[in-house]
Amino acid sequence: MSERRKIAVVLKGYPRLSETFIAQELLGLERAGLELVLVALRRPTDAKRHPVHDEIKAPVHYLPEYLHEEPWRVLRALFARLPRPGFLRAARAFVSDLRHDLTRNRFRRFGQALVLAAEWPGEAEWLHAHFIHTPASVTAYASLLRGVPWTCSAHAKDIWTSPDWELAGKLASARWVVTCTRTGFEHLKALAGGKGRVHLSYHGLDLARFGPFDGARPERDGSDPADPVLLVSVGRAVEKKGYDTLLRALALLPAELSWRFEHIGGGEQLDRLKALADELGIADRVTWKGALAQEEVLAHYRRADIFALACRIAADGDRDGLPNVLVEAASQKLTCVSTDVSGVPELLTDGENGLVVPPDDPGALAGALERAIREPALRKRLGEAADRRVRGHFDHMSSIRQLKALFEEEWRREP
Structure with missing residues (x-):
């Protein structure tokens, strides 16, 4: 059996500005000689693209985002797969899952899997899901429908907002799962209970794209109103990013300190955060940049003095893994101030290469x-x-080599 197989990579959406780590991995796998076809559950919603998206050669196949929008496509897929031997196996798994999760979303996942199995883009011989929640559900059903093995990259929200019964089932059926933080790794390893192979694989950074910063930053100290210290943050305005905590911390800074804050990113809570900045009396010091392409973000890292990200665990359990933006900022010799949530301490050690405080503590964050x-x-x-x-431990090529070896090890085992 050949050690090269075409891999269908199942993604929640593609391309996405907030998922550069996935695009970076896809490009790295292509350059390492693996042939990919991309399958997305959603079409893009971002107005911009990163340069890395234009470098990826793999074709993209879009499944119906909502089954009622393309009913004939779903019905054609159902009738095409009904007579095939894998249908009963997949249907049994679907019904078993329904007993735990009787929702429209569960039906949608099975319908998307039927379309994927019926249309089967690019004659793929392997399935790989990015995220162990929705994309992995579609992938697992499609694996049964087609009799094709599957693997998975788990990240953050997908781990911590998925029920244990579902994670355990997927860990048992996937050939292997990789995840990008030690906390996620230990959680999945425990759920696998010896029935699944779980590996720790940091995403790392494309160090060619984020070359060394050789400039000299001004020695601003907040004493000159004409030359304030510039703080920047990159991230979606969602609960787990803790931007309300960060704004409250900024409002606690001594009045004599001169600073400005720039936020880069979109997100559902932007309007609420802007209102909070106004309520706290700091709106005139805050600039909301919106979503920017990667090269624009890099330019902001290089002219800033401090990078801040107040990660937290959200009410529904959602949290970051190791935010890629922290790795990016650190690669530009930019002082990072963050919280000891999830994978952040795997990059930053307080007082050694960053400042790290507890989450949801505006006072501690303000002090840092x-x-x-x-x-x-x-x-x-x-x-x-x-x-x-970053340059010693977070080169993304280490992860690419690890993933390539995992794929090839499985392929050599196949008869």
Whole structure:
């Protein structure tokens, strides 16, 4: 059996500005010699694209996002797969899942799997899902329908908002699962109970795209109103990013300190955050940039003094893994101030290469920000140490080599 097979990669949506780590991985796998076809459950909603998306050669196949919008496509798929031997296996799995989760979303996943199995783009011989929640459900059903093995990359929200029964079932049926933080790895490993193969694989960063920052940052210390310290953050305005905590921390900074804050990203809570900034009396110091392409984000890292991200665990359990934007900012010798949630401490050690405080604590966050604002020498030391950490331990090619080896090991096992 050949050690090369075409892989159908199932994605929730493609392309997405907030998922550069996935695009980076897809491009890396292509460059490593793997042939891909992309299958997306949703069409793009972002107005912009990152350059990396234009470098990926794999064709994209879109499934119906909502079954009622393309009923004839779904019915054709159903009638095409009904007589096939895999249909009963997939139907039994679907009915079993329905007993736990009697929702429209569950029917949608099975319908999307039917369309994927019937249309089967690119003569793929392997299935790989990005995210262990919805995309993995579609992938697992399609695997049964077609008799094709599947694997999965699990990340953050998909792990922590999925019920244990569902995760355990997927871990048992997938050939292997990789995840990008030690906390996620340990959680999945425990759920697998020896019945699944789970691997830790940091996404890392394309260090060619995020080359070293060789410039010299001004030694601003917040004392000059004409030359304020510039803080930047990149992330969607959603609960787990903790932007309300960050705004409250900024409002607690001493009145004599001169600073400006720029937020990059979209998100459902933007209007609420803008109102909060106004309520806190700091709206005139805050700029909302909206979503930007990767090269524009890089330029903002290079002219900023501090990067801040107040990660938290949301009410529904959602949380970040290791936010890729932290790795990006650290690669530019930019002092990072964040929280000890999920994978953040796997990159940043407080006082060594960043400043790390508990989540949901505006006072502690304000103290760390004030220290970083007042001490340009500290910022320089922490930023240089963070850059060394990234370049020594977070090169994305390590993850690409690991994934390629995992795929090829499975393919050699196949008869």
